[in-house]
Amino acid sequence: MSDHTDYGSDGVGFMDGEYMPFSQLRIPVTDMGFQLADMCYDAVHVWKGRFFRLDDHLDRFQQGLDKRRYDSLGYDRDAIAEICHGCVARLGLDDAFLMLVATRGVPKGANKDLRTCKNRLMAWATPYHAIVSDEEMTEGCDIVVANTIRIPTEAVDPTVKNFGRLDFVGALFEAYDRGADYAVLLDEEGCVTEGRGWNIFALKGGILTSPDSGVLEGITRQTVLELSGTLNIDGRLARLPVDQLRGADEVFLSSTAGGIMPVRTVDGEAVGDGAPGPVTQRLSELYWKMHEDPACTTPVKPLSPPS
Numbered sequence: 049m050s051d052h053t054d055y056g057s058d059g060v061g062f063m064d065g066e067y068m069p070f071s072q073l074r075i076p077v078t079d080m081g082f083q084l085a086d087m088c089y090d091a092v093h094v095w096k097g098r099f100f101r102l103d104d105h106l107d108r109f110q111q112g113l114d115k116r117r118y119d120s121l122g123y124d125r126d127a128i129a130e131i132c133h134g135c136v137a138r139l140g141l142d143d144a145f146l147m148l149v150a151t152r153g154v155p156k157g158a159n160k161d162l163r164t165c166k167n168r169l170m171a172w173a174t175p176y177h178a179i180v181s182d183e184e185m186t187e188g189c190d191i192v193v194a195n196t197i198r199i200p201t202e203a204v205d206p207t208v209k210n211f212g213r214l215d216f217v218g219a220l221f222e223a224y225d226r227g228a229d230y231a232v233l234l235d236e237e238g239c240v241t242e243g244r245g246w247n248i249f250a251l252k253g254g255i256l257t258s259p260d261s262g263v264l265e266g267i268t269r270q271t272v273l274e275l276s277g278t279l280n281i282d283g284r285l286a287r288l289p290v291d292q293l294r295g296a297d298e299v300f301l302s303s304t305a306g307g308i309m310p311v312r313t314v315d316g317e318a319v320g321d322g323a324p325g326p327v328t329q330r331l332s333e334l335y336w337k338m339h340e341d342p343a344c345t346t347p348v349k350p351l352s353p354p355s
């Protein structure tokens with residue numbers, strides 16, 4: 049809580065064909081995105097003037113649109129990519145964070161038939177930020193295992209990135225009450241899922257595990273799995289019973305907003321010796337090194353000069 053600037057005060061937004069200050073983006077309260085959390089989104093980051101894995105983010109966004117049955121957005125993939133470039137170029141920063149958000153839109157009649165909605169697209173670019181503080185990035189963060197469970201996948205598909213997040217809200221207030229800032233949620237069977245904005249990894253006996261179900265299929269998670277191969281670490285997606293998290297040698301979070309973020313305590317108990325472990329550190333170095341690789345980065349297109 050070191051930053052006293054209001055969230056959203058700085059940034060470039062796009063909606064209805066126009067770029068505008070982020071703080072001016074608005075949706076009406078009649079949009080089902082507000083009333084039902086009927087929306088989906090994606091978040092990409094830009095590092096040193098290059099998008100990281102933009103195609104993967106656009107693919108996941110499109111899959112979310114398809115799963116949510118959004119078919120009247122009015123922008124194809126190329127047009128959406130142009131909007132990403134347009135927002136970041138107008139922001140004018142080398143390191144940025146870009147959100148693409150689609151909402152169901154406003155229905156035609158009072159019976160709110162969802163099929164009558166024209167789907168809405170918004171985007172905004174803001175300065176790059178991580179979901180943990182600089183100190184937590186180097187020292188590790190403290191997380192708790194919440195009693196609130198992750199909403200079952202049969203109710204809401206977690207592979208569609210969405211703002212229907214009251215399970216995370218309940219879990220976060222549990223964390224605040226217990227002196228932590230972050231909470232991981234279990235599923236109905238007591239296996240670890242994820243937290244607000246991140247996937248989680250646990251290293252035990254040389255095996256690096258991240259939950260295989262009940263979670264967003266994170267692009268950073270995918271990157272970590274690829275990098276673990278290059279380090280000859282057995283990285284896998286599997287069920288992660290909570291006891292394996294508690295007894296882990298190393299634990300870290302993964303997210304577009306921060307990369308690889310070490311965890312130093314779980315429910316107040318130190319993970320390993322309480323400092324970021326060597327595998328976490330090595331993966332983090334490789335993760336940032338990958339940002340120089342043209343195969344997984346896309347340079348932000350400069351704005352064309354006014355004619």
Ligand SMILES: Cc1ncc(COP(=O)(O)O)c(C=O)c1O
Pocket residue numbers: 091209242243244245246247263264265266267268269302303304305
């Ligand atoms: C619920 C949830 N899980 C995991 C992640 C991490 O996904 P990614 O690595 O694609 O940023 C996010 C990112 O915002 C998220 O919201």
